[in-house]
Amino acid sequence: MKKNVLITGTSTGVGLETALLFAKNGYKVYATMRNLSKSTALKEKITEDKLDIEILELDVTKQDTITKTVEYIISKDQKIDILVNNAGAGFAKTVEQASEKEIEWVTNVNYLGVVYTTKTVLPYMRKQKAGRIITLSSVGGLVGQPFNELYCGAKFAVEGFIEGLATYVGPSFNIKFSILEPGGISTEFMKSAIGNTTVDGQFATGEYEPIFAKYLEGNQRRANEEAENTYQTPLEVAEVIAEVAADDNPPLRKRTSKWAEEFAKLKTVGDPDGKKLIEQITSTFL
Numbered sequence: 001m002k003k004n005v006l007i008t009g010t011s012t013g014v015g016l017e018t019a020l021l022f023a024k025n026g027y028k029v030y031a032t033m034r035n036l037s038k039s040t041a042l043k044e045k046i047t048e049d050k051l052d053i054e055i056l057e058l059d060v061t062k063q064d065t066i067t068k069t070v071e072y073i074i075s076k077d078q079k080i081d082i083l084v085n086n087a088g089a090g091f092a093k094t095v096e097q098a099s100e101k102e103i104e105w106v107t108n109v110n111y112l113g114v115v116y117t118t119k120t121v122l123p124y125m126r127k128q129k130a131g132r133i134i135t136l137s138s139v140g141g142l143v144g145q146p147f148n149e150l151y152c153g154a155k156f157a158v159e160g161f162i163e164g165l166a167t168y169v170g171p172s173f174n175i176k177f178s179i180l181e182p183g184g185i186s187t188e189f190m191k192s193a194i195g196n197t198t199v200d201g202q203f204a205t206g207e208y209e210p211i212f213a214k215y216l217e218g219n220q221r222r223a224n225e226e227a228e229n230t231y232q233t234p235l236e237v238a239e240v241i242a243e244v245a246a247d248d249n250p251p252l253r254k255r256t257s258k259w260a261e262e263f264a265k266l267k268t269v270g271d272p273d274g275k276k277l278i279e280q281i282t283s284t285f286l
């Protein structure tokens, strides 16, 4: 029987490319998305390349959709080999000017979505005594960045959540956890981050307005001058996901580009792949 993989957020970007790549590599792919009306691009590729991909609805902020999809996959295959927690959304606004609703939303999509999807899949992987959970974090999960404190806070939480599981669920039940930390990726992410953030075209007001303008200017400069070195394509990130999925001894954490490695170095130099840390903790009780 083919290995199967459940991927969240496959309507665009990294999720879409990961679904296509895993299918081309011989996996049975369950490509999930919150809004099935956004499945046209994926459907066209499935038909064109005759790929073994089934598209299912899953909104990481809605437990009933997670449960329904996971139970459906189990009823068909009696297993889930790999979960790729990919769904996420950008948000750049100072916490002072973010509404309670926005704060809850950015935390739900980027953090609690990972918690609930992982929680739903874990009992099956534990029973199988096998499984892999690959989660998209960001360099923002290691390094806090201006106007991104809410997004970075959620990604830091993801890092702590997965790291915690990797210290005891991983070695006890042969479930391999990996966290991937990309820098910039050329996807819809920036556009949707801006869409999620602005209110009447305004990003920041009052004393924050000139600071935000400088921040944007710096980002723009970086995008123009260093685009080649800074930004990855979603396919390049999908290739790192596939590489980690095929690794018998995968890293706990991995930056997905040289730029990301350099950017996060101050935080990662002591234990770049996180394996020393897991060894140190597990050696105290396992």
Ligand SMILES: NC(=O)c1ccc[n+]([C@@H]2O[C@H](COP(=O)([O-])OP(=O)(O)OC[C@H]3O[C@@H](n4cnc5c(N)ncnc54)[C@H](OP(=O)(O)O)[C@@H]3O)[C@@H](O)[C@H]2O)c1
Pocket (backbone or CB within 6 Å): 008, 009, 010, 011, 012, 013, 014, 015, 033, 034, 035, 038, 058, 059, 060, 061, 085, 086, 087, 088, 089, 090, 109, 113, 136, 137, 138, 139, 181, 182, 183, 184, 185, 186, 187, 188, 189, 190, 192, 234
């Ligand atoms: N792009 C970057 O620069 C960058 C950098 C570092 C890390 N990352 C991380 O990489 C991952 C993939 O991002 P991307 O660059 O591919 O961005 P993207 O093109 O915007 O894709 C994000 C995906 O997540 C989905 N999504 C959003 N909310 C969801 C929900 N509640 N339930 C299920 N799916 C939901 C989106 O669906 P809709 O189409 O319905 O919105 C979309 O399919 C994210 O975790 C992101 O945080 C991105």
